[in-house]
Each structure stands twice: as structure tokens, then as C-alpha cells.
Amino acid sequence: MSGHDSSSEAPAAEDEGGRRRTAAEEARTLVSSVAVGYLATVGEEGDPWCSLVVYGPNAAGDPVLLVSTMAEHGRNLVRDPRASLAINDPSAPGDPLDRPRITLAGRVTQPAGEAAEAALDAHVAAVPGARLYAGWDDFGLWVLEVQRVRWVGGFARMDSVSREDYRAAEPDPTTPVAAKVVALLNKDHAEGLLAIARELAGARGAVSAVCTGIDRYGIDLSCTGAGQSAAARVEFDWPLAKAADVRPATVELAQRARAIQSGGS
């Protein structure tokens, strides 16, 4: 390896880069992880109206709403199809301005026939209770056809996404289990994480490493040593295809790191 004397070295990683989710993938992932958002609609005199809605995304990532004309936003959509839906990740702690979030803007349409059935299925998959009132007279299905997307990943991390890129992107399949695996790694696998940090992330001076995130492309670490902390990123060998791949992929990283370690440096 580098031959540096690691004992007095800060853990600055050699490579904090590595493949990450695109803004379009972040947006598709967030839309699929959450079922609650705020909808901006246009009132009778062109004034904006903001209200809470629940939704389920269809296969293209377009949110499907089921709203009553008893609600102001329901009446607004009948009159003017323009709408914008803001969604944030409520599970992210800390400063709300630092929390991942998106705004989807477009126009709503009312699906008919088979499209209506598919839309209802998409809505109910995310909002199971909706099956109860789906047939009520005052409730209508609306598909928000997303025209543009604004993604904010946190402070000074943001991007705009076109309709095409948004539709083409996939939600990250590992997200439903990511938080659980992160907690497990930090609880039971501190040595494996340290080996990964030192051998695979280049944080040679690290004396401890905490996993701060997992996605289909890799894992994020916070490495500490010599009184300093640094972020590090290690990619998986290939993008994970499903949630069940996360644990074997992290085990593989730890094994690879330990093999290098015992090979000696």
C-alpha cells in the first residue's frame, strides 16, 4: 500500500467520489419511498393553494392522486390542471432545509378505462386505505404528469431534472432496507467497517468508521482518526438489483478488505 506511517495520519480518504445516484434517481427514489406530499393548485382567481395529499407513483413515477371535490384542491384541479407536488423525506433528521426533497410540476389528467384501473392500483399500493373511498361519488383519480423536477439533496446540493430523465430513471431498490442495514452494520460490524475504510476507501489513518448511508451503488462512511473525521465512499462491484443484495454486497466488501489486511501492508 502507500507505505505512509498510518499511526499519526488523519483519515482523509483518497477517493470520496465514486458512482452516486443521479438527481433523477434521487427523485424517483424519494417519490417511491414516501406517500405524502403537499400539492399546489390554482384557485378561482389564479391564487395558489397548498394542501396535504397522499399519492402513489405509477410505473413512470407520475404520482396518482385520489381527491374529493369536497376539498378545495379537488375543485381547483377540475378547473385548472396545473399542479405541483412537493415531497420531502420526513425520516431524515436535523435541519429541514438540509433534508432531501423534490418538487414535481406538471398537469393532472383523469385516467379512463384500463388506465384508471392501473392508476387506482398504483395509488392503493401506497395508500391501502384508499380502496375504501375510491368508489365514492365525490372522489376522482388524477395522474400528475410530471413535466419538470427540482431536486434538493441538502444544503447547496440541487439539480433540475427533465421529464425524460425522470421517466427513464429507476427508484433505488435498496432504499426500503438501507436504514436497517446501516444500523446493523454500526451495531455489530465495527471492525468490518474499519477494514473497509482503511483498505478500500484509502482512509489509512482511520481508527474507527461509521456507516452513514447505503444505496445501490455503494456505501458512505464517516472515518475518524487523529482527532479528525472525513467522509469516504466505497462502491459495490456492480449496482445492486434488489433489496436482498445489500447484505451479501456489504459482506463481500468486508471480506475483500480483510483479505487485503491479512495480505499485509
Added chain:
Amino acid sequence: MSGHDSSSEAPAAEDEGGRRRTAAEEARTLVSSVAVGYLATVGEEGDPWCSLVVYGPNAAGDPVLLVSTMAEHGRNLVRDPRASLAINDPSAPGDPLDRPRITLAGRVTQPAGEAAEAALDAHVAAVPGARLYAGWDDFGLWVLEVQRVRWVGGFARMDSVSREDYRAAEPDPTTPVAAKVVALLNKDHAEGLLAIARELAGARGAVSAVCTGIDRYGIDLSCTGAGQSAAARVEFDWPLAKAADVRPATVELAQRARAIQSGGS
């Protein structure tokens, strides 16, 4: 008391009514308890735009925003002052459609001189970190002058509130401590709650009682007995004026209930 044989009686309370917060008070309380909301603004072509903002309410309950023209909603406000802010209580568990929430609609104005200082103070009181960027060139202070309010207390509990009623109402001063006192009562004061339920709420058949809420006007209980549950409400002797009044007021209720109990029935 009633002379009923209480042992086989369901705990149906004699009086579930009693004074409660008005919709205007609910709205003022929620605005004061939360510092994050979603803002609907008007885009260049009249299209609605929804985005996350932080705010602090001024003395009249008008939310003060501090937003950058780098943000789409910041540019929208410069062009069109109409805006609508949706706020929900994220601490309420369960179905999001059943969660207390409000929408405030009105127009933003830019305060100047002393009004600007007061507005900045109101914002910073709720968003302490904002002092850091308050002076930056691209950030501007806006006061959303509330014209109308829509309050939803939960499923099928809703009302509209005029500007006058909204401005005249007070936030509930007990809200900052209410959840903590509820937890304490349920943890350490089960007998006191049962006495309150049986003697003051008229739930003679109750064998247990759980506190489900506290506000400046009284406490809510869920009473169980004979395999059934019922909601009950007990008012304080007068509306509480401050957070520190909550614990003495609940102690007083329990003492009064025990006095009736030992007086015998």
C-alpha cells in the same frame, strides 16, 4: 352520584363536550408549534409551485419567511405576492390524512425599517440559524399577511377561519409541555386519571383511564371498562394562562376527584 351499579356498566361518559379550542386557536397554536411548512407560489405563467420553507410567526400569527431569490419560490414572490402556506403537525402519529393541519392564504409584503427588525426577530425566534444568512444580498424578508385559514383537525373535523378571528386568537400556551405531561400522567398517575374519569367525567364504569391530550381548557381521556372504550373530557376550572399551570391544574383535578371518591358514592 348516579346510584347505578357501576361494576357492569360500560364507561360511556356523561359529558364528552366541554370547552375546546376554536378552529382559530387550533390554527394559531399549530403555526406557533411548527417552523416548517410548504409554500405555494405563482410561477411565471401562472402555474403553481410548491416548495419547503421555514418560518416564524409574528405577534399576529402572520408567518415571516426569509427566502433567497436563488430559489424559485423567492423569484415567484417578487413577481406575484399571492401565496399559501400549508403546515401540519408532524409529531401526530398515524394516517397523515387524520393529522391536524392548516393552510394559510394571503399575500406577502416586504417589511421595512422597524417592521423589518421585528419580522426578522420573529423569524429567528423560530429558526435560530437564519441569523447567519439574514444579511446576505439574495435573501429577503417576507410577511405572509393571512387573509383566510382552512383548518383540518382530522377526518371530518374542519373549519374555515376569517382573518379577524385568526388574528384575535391566541396560541395555546400549554402546547409546548402538553405531550410531556400526558406521558408523565400515563406513566405515574394511573389512579389519579381513573379517579378523574370516574368522578369528574362521569365514566362511572371505567376500570382504567388513559390521558390522550391536554390543552389550556382541559384534558381528554380514553376510559375503558366492561370491554368497551369511550372518550371523555374534563375541563379545568379556568383556561390556563401558561405552560407552568398544567401540572398544578392536573393535580387539582385528581385531588378533587379523590375528595369526591372518599366522600363516598
